[in-house]
Amino acid sequence: MPRFIKKTSKKMGLPPGALVHIGEKRLEETRISIIDYDQAQFQEKELEKIIESLPFKDKPTVTWINIEGVHELQVIEEVGKHFNIHPLVLEDILNTGHRPKVEDFGDYIFIILKMLHCDEKDDEIEAEQLSIVLGTNFVISFRESGRDVFDPIRERIRDAKGRLRKTGADYLAYCIVDAVVDSYFVILEELGEDIDSLEEESVTEPTQETLRRIHALKREMVFLRKSVWPLREVISTLERGDSSLIHESTGIYFRDVYDHTIQVMDTVESFRDMLSGMHDTYLSNVSNRMNAVMKVLTIIATIFIPLTFVAGIYGMNFKFMPELEWRWGYSLVLAVMAVIAVSMVIYFRKRKWL
Amino acid sequence: MPRFIKKTSKKMGLPPGALVHIGEKRLEETRISIIDYDQAQFQEKELEKIIESLPFKDKPTVTWINIEGVHELQVIEEVGKHFNIHPLVLEDILNTGHRPKVEDFGDYIFIILKMLHCDEKDDEIEAEQLSIVLGTNFVISFRESGRDVFDPIRERIRDAKGRLRKTGADYLAYCIVDAVVDSYFVILEELGEDIDSLEEESVTEPTQETLRRIHALKREMVFLRKSVWPLREVISTLERGDSSLIHESTGIYFRDVYDHTIQVMDTVESFRDMLSGMHDTYLSNVSNRMNAVMKVLTIIATIFIPLTFVAGIYGMNFKFMPELEWRWGYSLVLAVMAVIAVSMVIYFRKRKWL
Amino acid sequence: MPRFIKKTSKKMGLPPGALVHIGEKRLEETRISIIDYDQAQFQEKELEKIIESLPFKDKPTVTWINIEGVHELQVIEEVGKHFNIHPLVLEDILNTGHRPKVEDFGDYIFIILKMLHCDEKDDEIEAEQLSIVLGTNFVISFRESGRDVFDPIRERIRDAKGRLRKTGADYLAYCIVDAVVDSYFVILEELGEDIDSLEEESVTEPTQETLRRIHALKREMVFLRKSVWPLREVISTLERGDSSLIHESTGIYFRDVYDHTIQVMDTVESFRDMLSGMHDTYLSNVSNRMNAVMKVLTIIATIFIPLTFVAGIYGMNFKFMPELEWRWGYSLVLAVMAVIAVSMVIYFRKRKWL
């Protein structure tokens, strides 16, 4: 449940734009790092305070400020002050329960995404909010934790290969969004393998644990869908390129990410369909087994009940029961019983009950 | 049921615009309070009659008239007369079963919202209708009860901190709408906790009470959805800012509320999905338990029926039953019975029925 | 079934515009009444023939011709001739199985609505078709029966209070549409009460009759929906005021009816949701009861089967059965049986089967 709604009640009654951190604190300290580059050179630095980034801001080079940990209000406030960002944006950065969205403020574009990763321990997908502020020559990214998902991008900046160093801040923003969407495929692959193994299990030996895992995966899909669905709209907005901050040559790259997003959504839907199918398979398998058990048992009982009745008759103590006196009475009764049993079995076989 | 439809039959045959109160009376007396403010000063007052508010109306300051209790027709009529409001609007204010909507009458905008709160006693969500008339320099809010949800707004007016005192009536209207939408999150958190505890219950020890509560929560979701769904349209209309009564700088705030509304709707949908999942879990858990019971019992019966049959055979009173005379006949039969029982148990084990 | 499709096969092969009455005849004779009014005066009359209405038609006053019973072809034909109405419109008036629609013919607007009322006898909702032809200064309404639903409107014309006498034919048409939509609320209230009582029943003592009534109500909802759904489009078209026959000041009133229609549809959807929920509740209640019965019975059987087996053993007639000779054999066996029974009950209790 905590994954579907975050405690926001502490905000009740506060004025809009009031800065309150919503969500859990995932890092002890906020870490601020900066990379500044153009085609010719690049510079990388860890910052103590946001104010140290101001000299970079006014240079024509592309500046990428990466902030890990959004629970320290004064850091966010400083960013707001120095980069002239609307209080509502700051509020959204702090509220980590937001759904993906994009907003164009003219001077800058504000993007919220969800970064997903599979928790090793309890096999649950966890979401981390990534907020991006894209200005003319800077990108500020806000993350909740410090997992190393952006290292390949940094590597590409250092290497100076490819388009990255030759292009503007919009291409950097694209690279970040692309990395996020790419990471969804990793999640999908892991889930796909889970589903695959579950499917076999649900056919060969369905246990209650199988059902529990099917339900759990279904919930993961609901969660995944909730994260991915609005993403489509976000990237579609970026691709359309209404903003002057995103150049046309970058638009084509956003179109590529858009295709990937659609692919992710498609796969999520296919997985949902497959899980529903597995659920049905599981239920009919379990009920088939149950029925088979009950049928055989009932048939055993049914065969013996008439026989017991026959035995009961000759257990009666009537004075005058001529059969009891017969020499072959006992053998005859045993024979009759055998005939009854055999003919019942044959009858059941013929009607395909056995 | 009373929550889904209100008795409107007393209106049958009346001309449109006829003022009839529909809904239950929640307050003994109608309370009218007024706050009048601009950046420099503010004034707060309880009114006896609407007419006392007229001096404020013509001043350039922002005037907020809050009316609690809408069952007294002459109060509503007076508001209509003094503020020149269309009879159909007055009719809508009195009909508390209305769905959220917004209508632009040029001189003023008319908004209907639903305020929700969780009833402590029977754990049901209750809705109260909030009608807002937003004019150039006044806001009139009509409520059914007098619960203290707007106190934080009043506090902010008194404090003169933040944007509220510096801006116009449209920002005040925004603050009211925002407070209403924020209160939905509180409801959702409470429901989320209920769902959470129910989920565990439905896995560990499902009782019929569990099912009843799942159904009850499902109904709450239907109700919640009915209240929130049209809200999206309402706020989207306000945000678009077609009306000259809402300034562009306030539009961005309405966009923020819009995001929150979408988030509420998302959560409601997720909760619905989860409740459906829980319903399925419950049903398969209950049927699994039932099946397990029946299976074990049937197996016990099935093992003893052949044994009883054997006992029945040697209970027959035939004269010539050689086994009866044997020295070890009894012991032999007991042994045979044990062998039958044990081999049946082994067979059932092997076929995984036990 | 007759409610979902009317016999139209008698029309097969006829040219379009051919006048054939489809539906049942609900009145012996067609009744024609006329009301003619403006702000200053009004006149009311029963007519023998349509031709008597022509003098009113050319006056600037508003003329309302109400025709009850549409099975007499020559009446409809005369209306067509004198008021210059398209043959297809006349055909639609006679075909009482039409779905609600609106068509603008320039000179006049043609509206089809469904009037609903609850049949007392078999508790079924019955629909009557109401066709309205709205011209510049006249309204012609065609109804199938003569139930007194328009009396309040006539009363308002006679009283000369309110807007009705001061406005044109479009406002009269609005009043008729409004009366129809208002009557839906009465139906919904009745259904709501039925649903309410059924809900309790389906929890406390569900019988097969409960199920039958849930299914019946579900069908009523399908029927209701079919009548109301297209209505939305009809009224939305009227509200938009593309036609010069509907003045802008009346448009706002149609917007009000539109709101009511949405509310009706909302309620119908909520009722559908509730009925589905009740169906589920019913089914799980019934199956719970059944399971409880079966479980207890099976447990009783299961306890006695081993006991009977023990009794069977000592009923065997072996010569050498030492226990039979023991002084306390009988008592011992009874004691053993008691121990078996008690321990089984304890075991079942512990596993929560009892």
Place this chain on the structure above:
Amino acid sequence: MPRFIKKTSKKMGLPPGALVHIGEKRLEETRISIIDYDQAQFQEKELEKIIESLPFKDKPTVTWINIEGVHELQVIEEVGKHFNIHPLVLEDILNTGHRPKVEDFGDYIFIILKMLHCDEKDDEIEAEQLSIVLGTNFVISFRESGRDVFDPIRERIRDAKGRLRKTGADYLAYCIVDAVVDSYFVILEELGEDIDSLEEESVTEPTQETLRRIHALKREMVFLRKSVWPLREVISTLERGDSSLIHESTGIYFRDVYDHTIQVMDTVESFRDMLSGMHDTYLSNVSNRMNAVMKVLTIIATIFIPLTFVAGIYGMNFKFMPELEWRWGYSLVLAVMAVIAVSMVIYFRKRKWL
């Protein structure tokens, strides 16, 4: 299945526009008939070859060529040559598995419809493809079989009554489309009666045959829907009157057919809803009956099992069983048994199990 997909594999690898007949051959020989008319006169003729129709084509009169049987390729090819029709259109005429569509080629409009009729033998709905080519002054209709559905239209041409003789080829096309849509109502009436009788059956005495027929009707609905759904778009396109071939005065008639199509679709949806409802009713009825049987049987068994146990006790052969010696022992035991049986019945009654 053959109704849902037709063998098109023989077309694999052929160039587009290649003429191959797809579907079954329903007539031995292709029959070509022609009717040529204007307001003053009309002429009717059976043709041997398409070329005989050319003299009519160039006259200003309306020419209707009706071709029954589309399996003779050279007939279709000739039509294509003489009337200058696109090869893809000819291909579509031959491919009888097409879905309804309309295409405007400027000089002519090409329409594909489905004619439905109920097969007497196996109660299945069968579809026949009707292709219409509408030119300025000619209509060519292609049908698969020669059933007499267009006779009423021919009759109207001969009679010279109504609009038909006074108007152009577009009105004739309308008449054909109208006849097709009208014939759907006949199908719906037949299905409606089937559904009606089934409904009663599914309540009073549900057998497996009932279920089979419900499933069969459901499939008919899927088939019907597939034929009718695209029709809406077809007629909507014709009604909008973008083509110069359809006069505005005919547009209003197409609007009328459009209404009928909507009505057909509405009824199909209602039938689907009803069939789903009946399926549910059937299932719960069957399971109710089954449960009632099982319950009574189980109760009988449960009452006798303890009694048999008591009898078993006194059937034991212990030496020292004092009760056996008692004078009234037997009577007492019988009395005890009666008390047990009666109290169990009372208990079951009280718990409403019986």
Place this chain on the structure above:
Amino acid sequence: MPRFIKKTSKKMGLPPGALVHIGEKRLEETRISIIDYDQAQFQEKELEKIIESLPFKDKPTVTWINIEGVHELQVIEEVGKHFNIHPLVLEDILNTGHRPKVEDFGDYIFIILKMLHCDEKDDEIEAEQLSIVLGTNFVISFRESGRDVFDPIRERIRDAKGRLRKTGADYLAYCIVDAVVDSYFVILEELGEDIDSLEEESVTEPTQETLRRIHALKREMVFLRKSVWPLREVISTLERGDSSLIHESTGIYFRDVYDHTIQVMDTVESFRDMLSGMHDTYLSNVSNRMNAVMKVLTIIATIFIPLTFVAGIYGMNFKFMPELEWRWGYSLVLAVMAVIAVSMVIYFRKRKWL
């Protein structure tokens, strides 16, 4: 599962446009063949390297380069270099898990389709990605395997019959797309036959294998749908003819393919409906059989239980049991038992339980 998602994790962290082959390698070596034609002549050749195709590229004739096997990166890279194709396109060609799409790059149009064929061995539908680059006078097609689906097109080029040799590259592209869509009908026919035979099976003798195959076919439908659904959009884009690369006269042919795509989708939906229906039929058939078995068995048991009880009574060893002494006691008891059995059978018959 591998069919729903392909391993893309090896791309994680790579810059966009990085060429990595995703999917399985289906051919040992990449094969490149070229056909160059205009109305007058044609030339056909196998190529070693892409560079050999350059002479053809600059001629006004239509050049079709068909590349089978996309796992050799340098081939794809060369194509990119010589034909000036965007790196993202090359990336998409190599990523064989893409969904169908079309992109207009001005100079060329890039199309991705899915070719489907039924795998003989495991009866599964397999998809192969077909990428098409359509330039002004060339078409480059990239395929994963070398199955001979395009042979009929090549044959038509060699034959110089039909439109193909007279038209441009856009018509060639159309022919390829048409061949792909046509091949879907073959798949659908095979599936249709499977469904047909399954349907009979599910009515006459449903086994668990039947259910397994229904589920398998359902999954095939999900897969088919995923491949076909986006195709509609692709072809709709091509048909609209916004690009100058597709002439208007070819647009009409794409409209024809569009119709076929709709037909494929329609059939897939119908098949889904039918499979759902079969699933229901199967389940109710199985449960009916099960119920019939259980009912008969329970009735047998129920008849013998009271009889066994009677036998038990006279098996008791009371001293004073007068009936035991009677001359006809035994016969009488047997008669009473017969009466009980017969009357129970009659009762069960009357209540239609037997």
